[in-house]
Amino acid sequence: MKDWPLSLAAPIFFLLVAGEALATADGPDHYRVQSIAEGEALEMRTTPNQDAPRVNRIPANATCLRNLGCQGGMSFAEFSTLSEDEKLRRGAENPRWCKVEYQKTIGWVEGRFLAEAACTTAAPPDEDRRIETIRFTEGTSSTTIRRRIKGREYVDYLLRAKAGQTLEASLTASNGQNYFNINPPGTDVSMFVGSMSGDHVKRVIPDDGDYTVRVYLMRPAARRNESSDYTLRLSLTGKPFTARPASSDALIDGTPFHAAATLSCALGAPPKRQNCEAFVVRRGFDGTATVEIRWTEGPVERTRRILFVKGKPVSSDAPDPVSHVRRGDLTITRIGTEEHFDIPDAFVGGG
Known part of the structure; x- marks a missing residue:
């Protein structure tokens, strides 16, 4: 299948009703990322909005993004009749966003960074x-x-x-x-x-x-x-801690998380203060939850998952031990000596 820039392909699988764009899952089964510089990443967000929390960063060379539907963009008539300047203005007024699945994460990305492409990237077998x-x-x-x-x-x-x-x-x-x-x-x-x-x-x-x-x-x-x-x-x-059902604690659309936030973190040796993205799966009404924290180290994406039981961090997916101190309504969670996370009580337990 030939790769077509989404800016050209978009009108083919776009519906217009009463002048408004409706999300539709028509079009290609999969996309690849385009027009992202090497070493940079395409931001995946919880909703079709630049200010929405980020749920993933997709590499510039990524393929096999499954199409779950798009909204916004130009109609076929607009694409056929508008001048290039008018197209740019229309694109800024009504940007195209597409809902995709990438490596088991679902979210929204800007359509201008997608191109239709077949998913044929099976990894070679590891004989050992x-x-x-x-x-x-x-x-x-x-x-x-x-x-x-x-x-x-x-x-x-x-x-x-x-x-x-x-x-x-x-x-x-x-x-x-x-x-x-x-x-x-x-x-x-x-x-x-x-x-x-x-x-x-x-x-x-x-x-x-x-x-x-x-x-x-x-x-x-x-x-x-x-x-x-x-x-x-x-x-x-042992008995597992099951996640709160969506009926009692709403989920972020397309994810298993109940909430997202930006937390203050101190990382590295010596630790340097920065912001980290955080997501939470609440597993009770007593402060039991899994907190997932994400940050970047140069081009590398890092993730840390921490289990809280009754408001206290007891385990993580790091090889280093977990410790904590209390500071007001924050639990300062430490993983070894190089990871410090300031985690609010309300984020863990819910409002």
Whole structure:
């Protein structure tokens, strides 16, 4: 399929009723990002408005943005008859916004940065990776796995877990350079690193999703094509904290979040004060919630998920410990020494 700039393609899948633009899911199945400089990102927002909270930043080279409908822009008659200057003025008066889904996040982006494109970006297979999904036998909450790996092979064990549950993992291996990591949903940035923290961990899960327990050999052993026979023990216990239903606490459209806000953060070493975007899934009426915080470090997008129980932060998806102090109606939450977040009580618990 040929790529067409959205400014040309837009009138084809645009409806006009009584002179007003209506969102429609007609048009292409997918878009790619266009006209965004390398290293910059397309802002995805909660509503079709420049001032709306941001829910994601889409890379300049991104493809496979699923089309969920657009609104605004020019009618076909306007596009056909207006001069270039008039088109620019009309575009500024009635900008085109499109609702898209990208990497499981739904939001609104400016249509002028989209072009129709087929979604054909399947990643090449990783021949060294093996994937196994963990499903506990009915009536049990643990399992024991015995396997062998060799050289650069590694195994990803996928385990569905929910906020508030406790994940316990341990590894015994015939090779001293055989370790495991635990990665939170959607990232390879580990919340537990076995080569630094040992062969056993017990952590409270901060957010719902698929967690990855990755078993591997350290590089020196992998290069020498060594092997290891290992036993991995996994258990998932405890009652999860379910999210408040939308009927009792409205959700941001197209997201699992109950609210969004801009928080004050201090990041880095030494910490530097900046603003961070934050989102919350409230899991009760007592200050139990998952707070997700996002910020940028140069071109890198960072995310931190923190579980609050009865108003206190108890767990996160970082390898470093969580601590906090109270300051008025703020919980100053610290992750290790390089992440400090000022989180208001009202944001966690709701108004």
